[in-house]
């Protein structure tokens with residue numbers, strides 16, 4: 001670890017045909033795609049993925065939204081991946097995100113914020129294990 005992070009292109013962004021444009025930004029940012037899938041979460045799976053936010057006021061809306069339609073999930077590789085990817089995507093709230101960041105360009109709101117990025121190396125490992133089997137990340 002240290003050199004990987006996990007991203008999700010969220011419902012909304014997928015529905016608005018932004019898979020290609022967002023993956024292009026990710027590649028332009030110097031990240032290499034190590035694993036990739038198109039899938040859809042059940043509500044209980046979204047709740048498990050976001051378990052550290054359980055009890056927060058936005059938890060139910062967040063997990064409803066994340067299980068509402070298909071997503072694209074990827075493991076991304078780059079030196080200093082977690083911090084550099086958070087810089088590339090910008091603040092959680094697109095209104096606070098810097099110009100040129102993925103959320104500034106593509107996000108609709110704080111919940112509908114186009115992409116997820118792991119918040120630590122430990123999260124990157126947990127989240128990669130959640131979505132990908134061993135043979136999917138050779």
Ligand code: CMP
Nearest residue numbers: 053058062092110111112113115116117
């Ligand atoms: P994400 O990077 O997927 O991790 C947790 C998500 O919770 C975050 O993106 C936002 O979509 C959502 N979130 C975090 N804080 C808030 C908030 N204050 N209001 C609404 N949604 C939030």
